[in-house]
Amino acid sequence: MTFKPEADKCIVNRGNLTNLKRFIKRAKDSEKLTVGFLGGSITQGFASTAADKCYAYRVYDKIKKNYKNENIKYINAGIGATDSEFGCARVESDILAYEPDLVIVEFSVNDESDPHYFETYEGLIRRIISHNEKTAVLLVFSVFYDSGKNAERIHRKIARHYMLPAVSMRSGIYELMLEGKMENTDITADNLHPNDTGHGYMADVIWTVFDFAEEDATEEEPKHTLPSPLTENSYAHSVRYKNKDEFAVSLNEGFLPDTREQKEVSDCFKGGWISGDSGDRIVFNIVGSTFAAQYMRTIHRPAPIVKVYVDEDYENGVVLDASFDEDWGDKLSLTTIAKNLPYKAHKIEFETVESFIEWDPDTEELYTKEGSPFMLVSVVASDNKEREIIHLDPVCTHNIWGGTKLREDFGYDYEGDDLGECWGISAHPNGDGVVKNGKYKGMHLSELFKNHPELFNNDGSEDRFPLLTKIIDARDDLSIQVHPDDTYAGENENGSLGKMECWYVLDAPENATLVAGHNAKSKDELVSMINEGRWNDFIREIPVKKGDFIQIDPGTVHAIKGGILLLETQQNSDITYRVYDYDRLQNGKKRELHVKKSIDVITVPAKSAEDSVLHFADTKKDTLVKMYECKYYKVYKADVEKSLEIDLPADYVLLSVTEGEGAIDGDRIKKGDHMILPNGYGKAVVTGDLQIILSTK
Numbered sequence: 001m002t003f004k005p006e007a008d009k010c011i012v013n014r015g016n017l018t019n020l021k022r023f024i025k026r027a028k029d030s031e032k033l034t035v036g037f038l039g040g041s042i043t044q045g046f047a048s049t050a051a052d053k054c055y056a057y058r059v060y061d062k063i064k065k066n067y068k069n070e071n072i073k074y075i076n077a078g079i080g081a082t083d084s085e086f087g088c089a090r091v092e093s094d095i096l097a098y099e100p101d102l103v104i105v106e107f108s109v110n111d112e113s114d115p116h117y118f119e120t121y122e123g124l125i126r127r128i129i130s131h132n133e134k135t136a137v138l139l140v141f142s143v144f145y146d147s148g149k150n151a152e153r154i155h156r157k158i159a160r161h162y163m164l165p166a167v168s169m170r171s172g173i174y175e176l177m178l179e180g181k182m183e184n185t186d187i188t189a190d191n192l193h194p195n196d197t198g199h200g201y202m203a204d205v206i207w208t209v210f211d212f213a214e215e216d217a218t219e220e221e222p223k224h225t226l227p228s229p230l231t232e233n234s235y236a237h238s239v240r241y242k243n244k245d246e247f248a249v250s251l252n253e254g255f256l257p258d259t260r261e262q263k264e265v266s267d268c269f270k271g272g273w274i275s276g277d278s279g280d281r282i283v284f285n286i287v288g289s290t291f292a293a294q295y296m297r298t299i300h301r302p303a304p305i306v307k308v309y310v311d312e313d314y315e316n317g318v319v320l321d322a323s324f325d326e327d328w329g330d331k332l333s334l335t336t337i338a339k340n341l342p343y344k345a346h347k348i349e350f351e352t353v354e355s356f357i358e359w360d361p362d363t364e365e366l367y368t369k370e371g372s373p374f375m376l377v378s379v380v381a382s383d384n385k386e387r388e389i390i391h392l393d394p395v396c397t398h399n400i401w402g403g404t405k406l407r408e409d410f411g412y413d414y415e416g417d418d419l420g421e422c423w424g425i426s427a428h429p430n431g432d433g434v435v436k437n438g439k440y441k442g443m444h445l446s447e448l449f450k451n452h453p454e455l456f457n458n459d460g461s462e463d464r465f466p467l468l469t470k471i472i473d474a475r476d477d478l479s480i481q482v483h484p485d486d487t488y489a490g491e492n493e494n495g496s497l498g499k500m501e502c503w504y505v506l507d508a509p510e511n512a513t514l515v516a517g518h519n520a521k522s523k524d525e526l527v528s529m530i531n532e533g534r535w536n537d538f539i540r541e542i543p544v545k546k547g548d549f550i551q552i553d554p555g556t557v558h559a560i561k562g563g564i565l566l567l568e569t570q571q572n573s574d575i576t577y578r579v580y581d582y583d584r585l586q587n588g589k590k591r592e593l594h595v596k597k598s599i600d601v602i603t604v605p606a607k608s609a610e611d612s613v614l615h616f617a618d619t620k621k622d623t624l625v626k627m628y629e630c631k632y633y634k635v636y637k638a639d640v641e642k643s644l645e646i647d648l649p650a651d652y653v654l655l656s657v658t659e660g661e662g663a664i665d666g667d668r669i670k671k672g673d674h675m676i677l678p679n680g681y682g683k684a685v686v687t688g689d690l691q692i693i694l695s696t697k
Ligand code: ZN
Pocket: 481, 483, 501, 558, 576
């Protein structure tokens, strides 16, 4: 038969077509675009005879051919027998990481029509929409062709609430069967998975919405904004922990990391842990409110029984039975362990209580003919927090006194053996950081500050981002220098800010010193010491070691000495007056000195040496310690061993990782990472084994 689907049958929710129309226009304009498909076995192409016979590929192909655009990238993230709950946990890595322009979602035969899936489907859809409000999203409802069953009733509610176009195989194809116009055997062998013809029909049904959008003449539609959720929204933010996330595991007795390489999205059992024996235990320390275990249920029976306990509640374990009483294959199963606990770090503990085989970890084969080991594929932690941490890509500078630690120890991707400074959190024009993730990806911090004042609670009174965080690696001594205050800089440096700064010493050699202050007792003595070059008399060196904190007020003569690595928190300014540069040459010339301005601004006499250095090397673990507070900033430090809650009374928080690795609210972080928790972010929880330095205005 010829199949001519009718738009008014197939399209069960029109929604707001602005994004889809924009996508079509851009496709016709030959722009480079990415189309992502997220779904279950039908999206994966199960029962089609070739990958290009699958509905997803056919829709992609129609886009290319109809709009005459070869510049379109195809992402198929279909995984058989998986639902929208797993979708929440993988949409970021499998779809959103590719920055798609169109996302097609197909979960209506894998989700049930119940409150749980109503909530997980909503979490998934919100995640996609909030990633980029311009992404076109199209919902596809598959159906069981014998019963007409699917989760369309709840999925349609989500389509309506979020104004998303949706097409249905139930009304587009199944109803024709009811009317006797089509036989189910024409398009499917198992009443679920379409054959090649069925996949073709599916693509035709989906295409009706493209034709409809193209012909639709509505000029202006209301702007797409994210409405309040319909559910408790427990799956708004969902993170998967796998064996690469070593920091998330606090104890492991016998769960062996499965290191086999995952080749494609649907090769989905890899990257977790394998337990072969009774008594094996693995404990996770992870942040969230709702937790689920993802494991393989296998037809290679018998398979082990595992119990999961939350926060040492050994009375109420959840039982995971890895045996799968089917014959079509192994299943990636997701079982809820706990729901809506308080948002904090929780202990999730797995224990293999019954194993039926002697599993040899050195074997190539996962199964033996006696049965199978337990495969814990991942642990998923979810919560209802939707705000985003702003991760920044820092800017490094080349300096005559710089070294190699910024590349070698911190992993910044910069060439050269003269890397002096990493401007980790900076909106300064000399090193304006770029947002690495999420909906502001690619924006400079200065633009973000200007265009999104709400993220900084800026009522317009601030014309620039006020702070700057640097990591400084001094292979050699820095010049002896001084900074002006706001008043002097404002008058003499084109309205620039002055510079208050402070240092936290990350590393220092034995007997290290820094220059902080000077020995002149009066302005006259200062002038003569400088003019006569009596540097040894003038400069005051003070001993420092790892973990020391030094506040440098404007007017303080200072210099970082060779061998010292430190984190600097400062006002957003780059005004430095060089008093003395050891007569060093750069490209054959001495660097400019600013003797007159220096003399203008140096404070006489200097603050005492004892008052200049504070010690914070061994602060209490998992505790946020305030190191300093002044008019411009407050600076904190924490050594995290298990978990730390951050809830500072500030509009926004600057955070840098100076040691180790872990996660903040599930975002992986490691030494050298810099980020901002924006205004209204609320409590953040850090887990892992790491040191962080924070600052607020
Ligand atoms: Zn300085």
